[in-house]
Amino acid sequence: xxxxxxxxxxxxxxxxxxxxxxxxxxxxxxxxxxxxxxxxxxxxxxxxxxxxxxxxxxxxxxxxxxxxxxxxxxxxxxxxxxxxxxxxxxxxxxxxxxxxxxxxxxxxxxxxxxxxxxxxxxxxxxxxxxxxxxxxxxxxxxxxxxxxxxxxxxxxxxxxxxxxxxxxxxxxxxxxxxxxxxxxxxxxxxxxxxxxxxxxxxxxxxxxxxxxxxxxxxxxxxxxxxxxxxxxxxxxxxxxxxxxxxxxxxxxxxxxxxxxxxxxxxxxxxxxxxxxxxxxxxxxxxxxxxxxxxxxxxxxxxxxxxxxxxxxxxxxxx
Amino acid sequence: xxxxxxxxxxxxxxxxxxxxxxxxxxxxxxxxxxxxxxxxxxxxxxxxxxxxxxxxxxxxxxxxxxxxxxxxxxxxxxxxxxxxxxxxxxxxxxxxxxxxxxxxxxxxxxxxxxxxxxxxxxxxxxxxxxxxxxxxxxxxxxxxxxxxxxxxxxxxxxxxxxxxxxxxxxxxxxxxxxxxxxxxxxxxxxxxxxxxxxxxxxxxxxxxxxxxxxxxxxxxxxxxxxxxxxxxxxxxxxxxxxxxxxxxxxxxxxxxxxxxxxxxxxxxxxxxxxxxxxxxxxxxxxxxxxxxxxxxxxxxxxxxxxxxxxxxxxxxxxxxxxxxxxxxxxxxxxxxxxxxxxxxxxxxxxxxxxxxxxxxxxxxxxxxxxxxxxxxxxxxxxxxxxxxxxxxxxxxxxxxxxxxxxxxxxxxxxxxxxxxxxxxxxxxxxxxxxxxxxxxxxxxxxxxxxxxxxxxxxxxxxxxxxxxxxxxxxxxxxxxxxxxxxxxxxxxxxxxxxxxxxxxxxxxxxxxxxxxxxxxxxxxxxxxxxxxxxxxxxxxxxxxxxxxxxxxxxxxxxxxxxxxxxxxxxxxxxxxxxxxxxxxxxxxxxxxxxxxxxxxxxxxxxxxxxxxxxxxxxxxxxxxxxxxxxxx
Numbered sequence: 001x002x003x004x005x006x007x008x009x010x011x012x013x014x015x016x017x018x019x020x021x022x023x024x025x026x027x028x029x030x031x032x033x034x035x036x037x038x039x040x041x042x043x044x045x046x047x048x049x050x051x052x053x054x055x056x057x058x059x060x061x062x063x064x065x066x067x068x069x070x071x072x073x074x075x076x077x078x079x080x081x082x083x084x085x086x087x088x089x090x091x092x093x094x095x096x097x098x099x100x101x102x103x104x105x106x107x108x109x110x111x112x113x114x115x116x117x118x119x120x121x122x123x124x125x126x127x128x129x130x131x132x133x134x135x136x137x138x139x140x141x142x143x144x145x146x147x148x149x150x151x152x153x154x155x156x157x158x159x160x161x162x163x164x165x166x167x168x169x170x171x172x173x174x175x176x177x178x179x180x181x182x183x184x185x186x187x188x189x190x191x192x193x194x195x196x197x198x199x200x201x202x203x204x205x206x207x208x209x210x211x212x213x214x215x216x217x218x219x220x221x222x223x224x225x226x227x228x229x230x231x232x233x234x235x236x237x238x239x240x241x242x243x244x245x246x247x248x249x250x251x252x253x254x255x256x257x258x259x260x261x262x263x264x265x266x267x268x269x270x271x272x273x274x275x276x277x278x279x280x281x282x283x284x285x286x287x288x289x290x291x292x293x294x295x296x297x298x299x300x301x302x303x304x305x306x307x308x309x310x311x312x313x314x315x316x317x318x
Numbered sequence: 319x320x321x322x323x324x325x326x327x328x329x330x331x332x333x334x335x336x337x338x339x340x341x342x343x344x345x346x347x348x349x350x351x352x353x354x355x356x357x358x359x360x361x362x363x364x365x366x367x368x369x370x371x372x373x374x375x376x377x378x379x380x381x382x383x384x385x386x387x388x389x390x391x392x393x394x395x396x397x398x399x400x401x402x403x404x405x406x407x408x409x410x411x412x413x414x415x416x417x418x419x420x421x422x423x424x425x426x427x428x429x430x431x432x433x434x435x436x437x438x439x440x441x442x443x444x445x446x447x448x449x450x451x452x453x454x455x456x457x458x459x460x461x462x463x464x465x466x467x468x469x470x471x472x473x474x475x476x477x478x479x480x481x482x483x484x485x486x487x488x489x490x491x492x493x494x495x496x497x498x499x500x501x502x503x504x505x506x507x508x509x510x511x512x513x514x515x516x517x518x519x520x521x522x523x524x525x526x527x528x529x530x531x532x533x534x535x536x537x538x539x540x541x542x543x544x545x546x547x548x549x550x551x552x553x554x555x556x557x558x559x560x561x562x563x564x565x566x567x568x569x570x571x572x573x574x575x576x577x578x579x580x581x582x583x584x585x586x587x588x589x590x591x592x593x594x595x596x597x598x599x600x601x602x603x604x605x606x607x608x609x610x611x612x613x614x615x616x617x618x619x620x621x622x623x624x625x626x627x628x629x630x631x632x633x634x635x636x637x638x639x640x641x642x643x644x645x646x647x648x649x650x651x652x653x654x655x656x657x658x659x660x661x662x663x664x665x666x667x668x669x670x671x672x673x674x675x676x677x678x679x680x681x682x683x684x685x686x687x688x689x690x691x692x693x694x695x696x697x698x699x700x701x702x703x704x705x706x707x708x709x710x711x712x713x714x715x716x717x718x719x720x721x722x723x724x725x726x727x728x729x730x731x732x733x734x735x736x737x738x739x740x741x742x743x744x745x746x747x748x749x750x751x752x753x754x755x756x757x758x759x760x761x762x763x764x765x766x767x768x769x770x771x772x773x774x775x776x777x778x779x780x781x782x783x784x785x786x787x788x789x790x791x792x793x794x795x796x797x798x799x800x801x802x803x804x805x806x807x808x809x810x811x812x813x814x815x816x817x818x819x820x821x822x823x824x825x826x827x828x829x830x831x832x833x834x835x836x837x838x839x840x841x842x843x844x845x846x847x848x849x850x851x852x853x854x855x856x857x858x859x860x861x862x863x864x865x866x867x868x869x870x871x872x873x874x875x876x877x878x879x880x881x882x883x884x885x886x887x888x889x890x891x892x893x894x895x896x897x898x899x900x901x902x903x904x905x906x907x908x909x910x911x912x913x914x915x916x917x918x919x920x921x922x923x924x925x926x927x928x929x930x931x932x933x934x935x936x937x938x939x940x941x942x943x944x945x946x947x948x949x950x
Contacts (some may be wrong), residue, residue, distance in 0.1 A: 213403075214444070215439060215441065215444035215445050216444065216445055216446055216447040216448075218402075218439075218445075219437070219439060219445040219446075219447075220447070220458070221400070221431070222395075222398060222400060222431050222432065222436075222437040223431060223432035223436075223437075223458055223459040223462060223510075224428045224429060224430070224431040224432035224433060224459060224462050224463060225428070225432075225458070225462055226428060226462075229462070233450070234447050234450075237447075237449040237450070238447065238448065238449050311449065312448075312449070313448060313449050313494040313496070314448065314494075314496050317493075317494050317497060
């Protein structure tokens with residue numbers, strides 16, 4: 001690690017922090033522009049204007065937007081995104097349990113889908129043009145084209161209703177063993193893997209094929225290196241940048257984009273919380289969720305960039 | 319045609335046709351009736367190597383020589399049982415010692431490659447994996463084939479680094495490829511090939527991508543290790559002069575077939591085949607008849623005190639990464655200025671600044687006595703029309719989606735407002751001018767050969783009817799015979815149209831052949847300039863002298879003689895490339911100069927003076943001192 005490298009990484013971190021601040025402002029502005037009013041929503045159609053105004057004052061909604069934004073931002077910095085407007089529970093409490101549920105599902109899905117995608121991508125790059133390559137290519141395109149609600153519903157129909165192998169609902173396990181975890185997560189994981197594996201596998205294949213065409217790979221072949229050695233020591237290290245970016249983009253889907261899966265399997269995750277928040281005009285919940293999704297996305301993309309920087313010796317050893 | 323011309327009979331009768339040194343040795347490599355086919359875009363196979371047979375004896379170096387498309391690399395690779403993607407060994411056999419290479423399985427081939435046959439690629443920069451250390455890659459074959467332990471292999475690698483005259487043999491292995499210069503990488507590639515003591519080494523154009531002054535160092539290093547280890551070699555090249563230094567026998571190839579096989583001395587002194595003769599003729603360009611200079615009071619182009627570079631400007635107005643430093647010259651109407659120097663010396667930047675593609679930091683560019691605005695945006699259409707540029711890579715300079723007529727019509731409409739039938743007629747005239755058939759007008763660049771594409775580029779420049787054409791390495795990517803024809807065309811156009819050229823090249827022979835004036839750049843500075851005649855006479859700037867001494871001559875034993883002379887110059891290894899080595903005070907050539915005066919040359923910028931022969935030289939040394947260097 002040298003000075004130039006540290007500066008590069010610090011710049012990257014500072015950019016991410018700046019982007020997050022911008023996103024926070026954008027989230028605040030757009031959510032306050034949402035149609036509807038929470039006080040009206042709580043009190044119902046028959047409430048008197050005075051009652052609505054009193055509740056608005058009580059909730060702090062009559063303060064100027066800039067003041068509300070700054071106090072919200074200050075709260076976020078100390079980990080307090082405020083109280084739910086609907087039931088007065090701290091947003092942190094509402095999100096806390098659900099976020100860990102979502103992260104657990106995302107982590108297990110990533111642990112299954114990333115190695116699977118890399119394996120499929122690298123192997124089909126090595127066997128480019130073979131039957132295997134074509135089958136993998138067609139199959140990944142097929143599974144990503146099928147809508148996920150269809151996959152999820154079919155899975156429930158077959159494995160839960162007909163065969164009764166797996167529970168129809170996915171619950172975050174409490175104190176159960178790994179087997180129970182796998183049982184209750186099997187269907188959501190398969191559904192999500194279907195969605196994200198195709199993109200990662202195809203990008204991996206393209207990146208590896210690109211490096212396999214490089215003259216240094218031909219050189220390795222002419223040194224008598226076998227196919228495994230060629231891919232692992234010559235091609236893959238030079239394909240880390242694009243692969244990491246494809247993985248990051250796919251995984252970022254696992255936080256905010258899983259609403260259908262959470263709904264079908266009735267899984268208490270954060271995406272569902274946000275949708276419920278929008279329905280009830282519960283702005284602090286919506287804002288906090290949106291910010292978490294954005295932060296997760298930024299974190300993944302930043303990690304991918306750092307991986308790309310670290311894997312490039314031109315940047316590592318100047 | 320097999321009868322040698324009468325004048326060449328005498329040396330032929332004296333010199334034995336076959337080298338006696340290898341007369342008794344058994345052949346190590348036998349290639350018999352080799353056929354290689356490639357698959358075209360339409361899926362049909364066509365031959366690229368047709369029935370080629372030759373052999374290489376143990377301890378012998380055989381050169382495969384030919385132009386692009388002659389199949390020389392394909393043949394060399396098939397000795398390793400390797401065919402590039404889309405190609406296939408379709409017939410014949412290749413035998414290496416007791417081993418039938420063409421009958422081996424994929425794992426048998428992997429066993430052979432890197433152990434019994436090793437390969438040195440043309441571009442070392444591309445052949446090294448950028449993400450692994452040099453040592454890991456140099457010893458990789460030894461580890462794959464288990465010929466040595468890691469520790470043993472590293473010891474051996476360091477010994478090879480020393481034998482190949484690499485600086486810092488103990489430390490260079492820990493570096494990454496991008497941290498090492500091109501000339502060093504090429505030698506490291508040789509170490510990589512020799513680590514397993516292979517029976518045969520294939521050299522595939524190993525010095526083509528290098529500057530001449532670096533090439534001579536690398537050639538010497540290669541020749542020394544080949545001699546010391548009694549290595550058998552297959553040397554692939556397009557450059558007869560280089561091959562004459564290293565090969566015992568030469569196989570001349572064209573379009574995938576053998577034209578002539580013979581001892582090196584016989585091929586270069588008494589070639590029997592017409593094609594070999596044309597190759598030799600093209601490699602030694604004769605001075606083209608220059609048009610008489612029209613004496614005009616003012617020069618067409620005058621460049622004064624020009625500095626340019628990248629990054630922000632310093633307090634004194636110079637860029638942080640200077641590329642050009644106070645360069646000045648004139649081009650007379652109808653004359654040609656050759657700009658010569660090695661890669662990174664700023665010659666292409668000079669063309670870009672004159673064309674307005676890059677603004678100068680300081681200095682002025684004057685056309686016909688009128689100062690030109692620094693960038694294209696500031697120049698009038700008339701200014702743009704009068705200076706045109708032709709780039710080295712004909713492929714990338716032409717839009718692959720546009721037909722030839724579209725490429726030529728654009729400047730005709732833009733500068734002269736031509737449309738309709740007049741436009742079409744002018745397109746045909748331009749094609750006539752560059753000696754291409756009119757039928758080519760509807761073709762796309764992808765359907766043209768390299769030489770044809772470069773002629774189209776030239777026609778496009780001519781469409782503007784310019785006063786000055788900036789030719790940036792226009793013949794460097796072309797085969798010698800094709801390049802010679804393009805040079806002839808340039809000379810003819812100048813005579814007929816009175817156009818002037820700034821001819822940028824790294825090739826001294828070409829520049830001498832067609833230029834009236836020559837300017838030598840080194841690290842962004844003018845070190846010597848003058849008329850072609852003046853430049854041919856001593857005294858010369860030490861760098862110009864090194865450049866002249868480094869151009870391979872087509873005779874055996876040149877390397878040994880020139881080598882002794884070039885040894886006066888300190889190993890060029892790494893000291894002169896890149897902006898940071900650009901010495902602002904003092905002489906940029908000081909680190910390599912055999913005549914450098916410590917305390918003067920490294921501190922004070924050398925003054926530009928005019929020699930009795932009429933050339934300008936930037937050097938602290940006197941003419942007498944410089945004469946003594948040339949005489950050495």
